[in-house]
C-alpha cells in the first residue's frame with residue numbers, strides 16, 4: 256500500500272500507523288485522515304493484525320492538532336466539514352474491533368489530543384505536553400474534545416482545561432486518568448512495543464466484545480448496559496478462544512488464541 260503522509264507497518268500482530276508530517280508537528284490534514292482511514296480498512300481485513308498503535312514521526316510531536324494554516328478564511332460550512340472529518344477518524348478508531356493504543360511521543364494538542372482520546376489506551380513519553388488548546392486561537396475542540404475529555408476526567412477538570420487551553424505534562428495526564436502510563440524517553444518505544452505485543456497475545460474475540468461493551472455502556476443506562484454485557488458474555492463463551500483458554504489453564508501451558 257502506498258502512503259505519503261503516514262507510515263504503515265505490520266509486525267508481530269501489531270499494525271503501527273505513524274503520522275508523518277514532522278515538519279508541521281504531524282498536524283492532521285484531509286490527506287492524513289484519508290490515509291489513516293485507508294490503513295484502518297487494511298487492519299479490519301487482516302486477521303493477523305490484532306492491535307493498532309498510532310504514533311507520530313520525529314522527536315517532537317504526536318500531533319499538534321488540526322491544520323491551523325488551512326483555517327484562514329474558513330467558512331462555517333468548511334468548519335463543519337473539518338469537524339466531521341475529525342469525528343469520522345475518531346469514530347473509526349473507537350469502532351474498530353481491535354484495540355488501539357496511542358503512543359504519545361510529544362505534543363498532543365487540540366485535535367491531536369482528541370484523536371488520542373478516541374484510542375482505547377494511551378502511553379505517553381515522559382516529556383509529552385498535552386492540551387485542548389483551541390481556545391487560544393479563538394476556537395473550541397471540534398473533534399469530540401468537549402465530550403471525550405469530560406468522560407475521562409469529569410466536568411470540573413474538563414471545563415478548566417477547555418476554558419484555559421493550558422498545556423499539561425505526561426505525569427499530570429496520568430493523574431487525571433487521560434493516559435494509562437508514562438515511560439521515560441529511552442524506554443518509550445520499547446514500552447509501547449512490549450505492551451502492544453502483550454495485547455496481541457490476548458483473545459481477540461474477548462477484546463472485541465469488551466471494547467464494544469465498555470464504549471457502548473458509557474452512553475446508556477446501567478440496566479441496558481448490563482443486559483448487553485450478559486449477551487456479550489454469551490457470545491464470548493461460544494468462542495474457540497474460551498475452549499483454548501480453559502484447556503491451557505488445565506494443561507498448565509500458555510494459551511494460543513486464534514480469534515475464533
Ligand code: CAA
Pocket residue numbers: 278279280282319320321322323324341362364365366367369388389391392394395396397398400
Ligand atoms: N497546524 C499547522 N501547522 C502547525 C501546527 C498546526 N496545528 N502546529 C505547528 N505547526 C507548524 C508550525 O507552523 C511550524 O511550521 P513553520 O516552520 O512552517 O512555521 C512547525 O509546525 C513547527 O512549529 P513551531 O515553530 O510553532 O514549533 P514550537 O516548538 O515553537 O511550538 C507548539 C510548538 C507549542 C506545539 C506550537 O507549534 C503550537 O502551539 N501549535 C499549535 C497547537 C494548537 O493550537 N493546536 C490546536 C489546533 S486547532 C484544532 O485542533 C481544532 C480541533 O479541535 C479539531
